[in-house]
Amino acid sequence: MGKVTKRVIAITIILLVFGALAYPKVKPLFSSPSGQNGENGMQQQRSADVLRAEAVVMETETIEDRIFSTGTLEANEIVDLTAEISGLVTGVYFEEGREVEQGDLLLKINDSELQAEKSRAQYRLNLAEQREERQTRLLERGGISQDEYDATLNEVNVLRSEIELIGARIDQTELKAPFSGKVGLKYISTGSYISPGTRIATLQEIDPIKIDFSIPERYLARVDVGDKIQFNVQGYDSTFAGEVYAIEPRINTETRTLQVRALSGNSGQLLFPGAFANIELILDEIDDAILIPSIALVPELNAQKVYLSRNGKVEEVRVRTGIRTSNRIQIIEGVSPGDTVLTTGILQARQGMDLELAEVRRGSEQ
Incomplete structure (x- = not known):
């Protein structure tokens, strides 16, 4: 017997021995299921046809559309306080950062000269008024002419107007709060010489x-x-x-x-x-808005849908959406209060598929 023939016989014997040892291990792979193994296989097949998922029962809620x-x-109101006339500040009557009421005196400018002018005009007015009273009686008795009386009355009216003018100029030496508010920081002090446009403080x-x-x-x-x-x-x-x-x-x-x-x-x-x-x-x-979790919405080309649980089956429903929040979406059309919307198992869900709900929450619990 040649060397080649002996080598072939040796290889054949080794393969037979290896096959005999491996057969018990590979036999189940080629055998059809029966008995207990067959029942388990059928149960696994049935389990694969049932979708286990979680869902939310829809409820109406109040939401706000916002941007x-x-x-x-x-x-609300703000003004830079300034004086109307030039002059020396004789008094500052507000505290920085404090509240003031409308009409409160905040600052006073020296008005001594104006006060003197007003006193002089008042004396002249008093004399003119006394003269006018005497001439009124004389006019009634015919002691003076109407022209003389009219001249005296005119002098009285002019002096009254002059006093009003001086009073208006005195008012300009006082700075009063135009409205109630809080005064800011002041930029002048008593003794400062100010003019119109000088910044005194801010009132807000x-x-x-x-x-x-x-x-x-x-x-x-x-x-x-x-x-x-x-x-x-x-x-x-x-x-x-x-x-x-x-x-x-x-x-x-x-x-x-x-x-x-x-x-x-x-x-x-x-x-x-x-x-x-x-x-x-x-x-x-x-x-009365209906909100679903964002993960429950399935986008499609030119459409959107959700999956509902109806009588133990999966039902596919097209929807129209509205307001979106960070994690929820308003459903305008397609879902009603009481509907059960799937929130998990979305990728595996198919129309008419058997369904088993593992957990069901209320809409208010989202």
Whole structure:
């Protein structure tokens, strides 16, 4: 027997031995299921045909349609206090950073010369009035002519007007608060010589306080006087409320935005003019909205859909959406209160598929 023949016989014997050892291990792979193994296989097949998922039962809620913007706080009223005439300041009657009432005397300029002129004019008026009284009696008896009496009466009227003029000039030496508010820092002192235009201080009314902001022009038809806003400023965790009271009747052609102004109460004086504000403008309030979790919505080409649970089966429904929040979407059409919307198993769901709900929550628990 040749060497080649012996080698072939040896290889054949090795393959037979290896096959005999491996057969028990590979036999199950080629055998058909029967008995217990067959039953398990059928159960697994049935389980694969049933979708296990979680769902939410729809309820109506109240939501707000809002847009976000940024703005600046402004004083309701603000004025730089200045004097009407030149002169020496003889008194400063306000404290920096304090509240003042409308009409309070804030500053006085020297008026001694004007007071002297007023006294002189008053003496002359007294004499003229006495003369006019005597001539009235003489005129009744025919002691003087009408022309003489008219000349004396005219002198009385001129002196009265002169006193009124001096009084008006004296009023100009007094600076009074034009409205109630808070005075800022002062820039003059008693003894300073001031003239018209000299900055004395700033007076601001900050209760209420204005909020100026702008919105894109596409919202022009949706914003109106009376709309509510919410805003916050740096330094406070609180959210403040306000109301739109004026809208600029013109679009800014450079930014394509609409200027809006709101008003907010500031009785605690926590808000200061000039502060930066993050603003939410509430355009509409919907009382009976239906909201689903964002993950439940399935986008399609030119359409959107959700999967519902109906009688233990999966039902595919086309929907129309509305307002979107950070994690929920309003459904305008396609879903009604009481419907059960699937929130998991979306990718495996198919129309008419058997369904087993592992967890069902209420809409308010989203």
